[in-house]
Amino acid sequence: xxxxxxxxxxxxxxxxxxxxxxxxxxxxxxxxxxxxxxxxxxxxxxxxxxxxxxxxxxxxxxxxxxxxxxxxxxxxxxxxxxxxxxxxxxxxxxxxxxxxxxxxxxxxxxxxxxxxxxxxxxxxxxxxxxxxxxxxxxxxxxxxxxxxxxxxxxxxxxxxxxxxxxxxxxxxxxxxxxxxxxxxxxxxxxxxxxxxxxxxxxxxxxxxxxxxxxxxxxxxxxxxxxxxxxxxxxxxxxxxxxxxxxxxxxxxxxxxxxxxxxxxxxxxxxxxxxxxxxxxxxxxxxxxxxxxxxxxxxxxxxxxxxxxxxxxxxxxxxxxxxxxxxxxxxxxxxxxxxxxxxxxxxxxxxxxxxxxxxxxxxxxxxxxxxxxxxxxxxxxxxxxxxxxxxxxxxxxxx
Amino acid sequence: xxxxxxxxxxxxxxxxxxxxxxxxxxxxxxxxxxxxxxxxxxxxxxxxxxxxxxxxxxxxxxxxxxxxxxxxxxxxxxxxxxxxxxxxxxxxxxxxxxxxxxxxxxxxxxxxxxxxxxxxxxxxxxxxxxxxxxxxxxxxxxxxxxxxxxxxxxxxxxxxxxxxxxxxxxxxxxxxxxxxxxxxxxxxxxxxxxxxxxxxxxxxxxxxxxxxxxxxxxxxxxxxxxxxxxxxxxxxxxxxxxxxxxxx
Numbered sequence: 001x002x003x004x005x006x007x008x009x010x011x012x013x014x015x016x017x018x019x020x021x022x023x024x025x026x027x028x029x030x031x032x033x034x035x036x037x038x039x040x041x042x043x044x045x046x047x048x049x050x051x052x053x054x055x056x057x058x059x060x061x062x063x064x065x066x067x068x069x070x071x072x073x074x075x076x077x078x079x080x081x082x083x084x085x086x087x088x089x090x091x092x093x094x095x096x097x098x099x100x101x102x103x104x105x106x107x108x109x110x111x112x113x114x115x116x117x118x119x120x121x122x123x124x125x126x127x128x129x130x131x132x133x134x135x136x137x138x139x140x141x142x143x144x145x146x147x148x149x150x151x152x153x154x155x156x157x158x159x160x161x162x163x164x165x166x167x168x169x170x171x172x173x174x175x176x177x178x179x180x181x182x183x184x185x186x187x188x189x190x191x192x193x194x195x196x197x198x199x200x201x202x203x204x205x206x207x208x209x210x211x212x213x214x215x216x217x218x219x220x221x222x223x224x225x226x227x228x229x230x231x232x233x234x235x236x237x238x239x240x241x242x243x244x245x246x247x248x249x250x251x252x253x254x255x256x257x258x259x260x261x262x263x264x265x266x267x268x269x270x271x272x273x274x275x276x277x278x279x280x281x282x283x284x285x286x287x288x289x290x291x292x293x294x295x296x297x298x299x300x301x302x303x304x305x306x307x308x309x310x311x312x313x314x315x316x317x318x319x320x321x322x323x324x325x326x327x328x329x330x331x332x333x334x335x336x337x338x339x340x341x342x343x344x345x346x347x348x349x350x351x352x353x354x355x356x357x358x359x360x361x362x363x364x365x366x367x368x369x370x371x372x373x374x375x376x377x378x379x380x381x382x383x384x385x386x387x388x389x390x391x392x393x394x395x396x397x398x
Numbered sequence: 399x400x401x402x403x404x405x406x407x408x409x410x411x412x413x414x415x416x417x418x419x420x421x422x423x424x425x426x427x428x429x430x431x432x433x434x435x436x437x438x439x440x441x442x443x444x445x446x447x448x449x450x451x452x453x454x455x456x457x458x459x460x461x462x463x464x465x466x467x468x469x470x471x472x473x474x475x476x477x478x479x480x481x482x483x484x485x486x487x488x489x490x491x492x493x494x495x496x497x498x499x500x501x502x503x504x505x506x507x508x509x510x511x512x513x514x515x516x517x518x519x520x521x522x523x524x525x526x527x528x529x530x531x532x533x534x535x536x537x538x539x540x541x542x543x544x545x546x547x548x549x550x551x552x553x554x555x556x557x558x559x560x561x562x563x564x565x566x567x568x569x570x571x572x573x574x575x576x577x578x579x580x581x582x583x584x585x586x587x588x589x590x591x592x593x594x595x596x597x598x599x600x601x602x603x604x605x606x607x608x609x610x611x612x613x614x615x616x617x618x619x620x621x622x623x624x625x626x627x628x629x630x631x632x633x634x635x636x637x638x639x640x641x642x643x644x645x646x
Contacts, residue, residue: 026509026516028502035504310500313461315489316517317482393461395500396452396573 029327032304040332043296047336048343050289051372055344057282058368059358061275063351066359067201068268069261071117071135075144077229078238080260081112081245084253088267089260090119090133090202092226095252100228102249108236109245113141114225116214119204123183124174131204132173134184136214143229146208152178152193157210164193168355169205184209184217199355201268230254286375289336294379297329301383308387309394321387325380333376337369406473407434408491408569408601409458414467414477416453416624427453429624431467437568438599440592442615444606450624451605452573458603459492459571460484472568489518493562495591497574499554501546507533507557508542514565532560536590552583559590569601570594576608588614 033040066073072080072089081103083093103112116136121129137144137157145154146164156162163184165173175182180191184207198206215222232241238256245254255263269275301308308321344360351358416428427450435441435458445451456462457469460476461484469476472491476484493514494500501510512529515521520528533539536556546554555575562570572591576584592614595602604611612618620627 026505026513028505028513028516031502031504031509306498306500307502310494310496310502311513311517312485313459313488313494313500314514314517315485315487315492317485320517393452393456395461395494395496396456 029324030331032300032324033328033331036300036303039296039300043293043300043332044336044339046292046296047289047332047372047376048340050285050292050375051337051340051368052343052347053285053288054282054371055341055360055365055368056347056358057278057285058364059344059348059351059360060356061269061278061282062359062361062364063199063357064201064275064278065265065269067199067357069264070198071133071144071206072257072261072264074147075115075229075257077143077257078232079230079242079245079254079256081228081230081249081252081254082226084251086253087263088271089117089264090204092118094220094224094226097223097225099249099252100225103228103230103245103252103254106241106245106248108233108241110231110233111141111143112228112230113138113143114211115144115227115229116211116218116220116225118214118218118226120184120207120217122173122189122207123186125180125182126174128174130172130174131202132184133200133202133204133206134214134217135206135208136211136218137208138211138229141229143231146193146195146198146206148196148198150194150196152191154193154208156192157208157213159190159192161188161190161213162192162209163189163213164195164208165191166198166205167194167196168199170194172205172355173207185219187217189217197352197357199357201274205355286371289372290375290379293329293332293376294382297325297332297376297380298383298386300328301325301386305386305390306394309390312390313395318388322384325383325387326377329376329380330373333373336376337372340372341365341368405436407470408437408472409433409435409603410468410470411435411454411458412468412470414454414457414464414469416450416457416462417465427624428457428464431621431624431626433619433626435569435601435603437601438595439616440595440602440604440614442604442606442611442618443621444618445621447607449621451621453624454621455571455573455603455605458569459494460487489514489565491567491569493565493567493570495555495558495562495570495572495575497577499546499551499558499578501554501557501561503546506543506545507538507549507560510546510557511560511564514561518565529560529564532564533557535563536560550583551579552586555579555583555587556590559587559594563594563600566598567600569603572602572604572606574606574608575604576606576611581610584608584610 083095086092097114100112100114103109118134120132120134122132123129139158150167152164157164170176175191178191182189200206232238242254242256311321348358348360411431411433414428414431418425418427431454443451453462457464464477467477471487474487508529511532512525515525515529530542533542536559538553538556575587579587588611591602591604594600
């Protein structure tokens with residue numbers, strides 16, 4: 001039974017490989033790889049780890065990037081208004097709510113609801129302190145609310161001291177269920193609900209509460225807010241409306257949600273250097289792949305050098321021989337990619353249970369496939385160079 | 399004038415020289431070599447190691463370029479021919495048999511034989527049938543799925559001969575084809591090569607140290623220090639089958 005399965009798997013692999021290779025009478029590239037199984041395994045291992053490392057690093061990059069701006073991108077607002085000079089979400093400066101009325105007077109503005117996002121301190125029941133991101137929402141507006149609720153209701157934030165946290169951070173915050181209490185900046189907080197999968201790029205998890213409660217936690221006056229979430233009239237260009245708001249209201253910056261997301265992502269990923277580190281690791285992963293593949297394909301070419309000489313003696317053109325070498329590289333790339341990406345997808349699925357998400361959207365996996373194949377073909381150029389310089393008279397050496 | 403010189407030779411070598419390097423360290427591998435090889439004849443090329451036999455064979459096969467002189471293969475001049483055009487000459491006119499067999503260990507006997515057809519772009523079922531036919535021709539029809547590692551030395555060389563003839567070349571160049579074989583296998587290979595010349599009017603050039611090969615040759619030349627010496631057999635002794643082929 002097991003032998004039959006192995007045989008079936010072997011036939012499947014052969015079938016896939018014969019589809020990958022150019023239709024030939026003699027599938028030399030695939031035969032060469034299959035003949036030297038140890039070397040093929042080494043090549044595949046190199047590519048697998050290169051793909052795995054790159055995919056995870058890039059997946060982390062995407063995960064981190066999204067986490068930096070999730071509170072913005074899920075807000076449902078068309079435009080975010082903030083004090084002029086604020087460069088990133090968590091450190092906004094307060095402004096008076098009368099700005100809200102000025103914003104509402106701009107033609108095309110349907111609503112402008114106060115919103116708060118700022119770092120705070122969470123004191124656990126045992127007295128330990130954790131950093132959090134206090135998110136204060138206007139319960140009547142419907143904008144900026146927590147999403148993916150798994151326990152409790154957003155409406156429960158209407159109760160005194162009510163907060164909603166993500167279950168991913170329950171242990172970090174020292175709470176276990178609804179009704180548990182803690183303190184935010186010395187003011188009582190009581191859990192009324194849990195979300196699932198709202199992550200933070202920093203170590204400070206988002207804690208949702210109603211706007212007035214957030215003002216108390218953060219020591220803001222009742223007429224102060226940090227943001228206005230604007231809804232534009234249907235069919236209106238948000239970017240044009242943002243420009244009109246900026247022109248009409250002094251001391252504020254108005255940006256579309258997309259632009260504010262991009263600014264936030266750029267600040268955290270590149271302004272702080274955090275993203276660059278992840279990208280460098282991904283690049284190193286690819287580089288390792290290129291070196292391993294180049295080395296193994298070159299070694300294979302040298303081992304088969306007399307065979308390539310024989311091909312030349314038979315009248316094979318350089319193009320024919322290049323195709324054999326490139327086919328070997330492409331087969332290795334596809335095999336390594338499939339295994340490496342399967343492992344990366346598994347890691348991505350497992351990461352959904354943790355606070356650090358590895359996200360692998362299809363454009364990323366497609367790009368990685370192209371990069372992997374390109375990288376392997378690039379690596380084979382060293383071997384092609386060797387064969388180009390091959391003296392066919394080598395075939396006569398006994 | 400003999401009967402053979404009245405027809406166009408398969409290979410015409412005229413005043414060919416080959417020098418490796420330059421200046422005082424230059425090595426003259428071939429000096430003023432002239433030689434015609436006719437279709438249907440087995441030409442035996444003998445000489446001590448380092449005498450220039452393999453160099454001459456490489457030049458005749460378009461693998462090496464001569465330093466001077468003329469080499470015409472089926473009427474096409476090889477000396478000075480651009481490198482990119484030489485593969486066409488080899489694909490079309492020449493089959494090689496090597497001392498070390500030069501089979502591809504990853505391929506079966508059938509795939510090894512089919513390789514020259516694949517190189518020529520012939521990839522249909524007919525090509526596979528031709529490869530099978532070539533193997534049957536050398537008596538290995540029952541070994542088509544066997545890899546070289548599982549064949550004896552004589553069988554490997556027969557596969558190599560099948561590979562050389564599968565593209566139906568008019569010239570076969572064989573470099574020490576019996577050197578790695580026992581006497582029985584060696585004789586089988588020599589008989590095969592002779593039959594290739596007789597049956598289809600191919601020109602066979604055989605470079606060897608093997609004295610047994612003399613019995614299978616129509617003509618013998620020897621090379622010493624890069625210079626050619628005509629041998630004992632006269633082209634007039636060519637068999638009638640070969641002469642018929644020459645008339646084409």
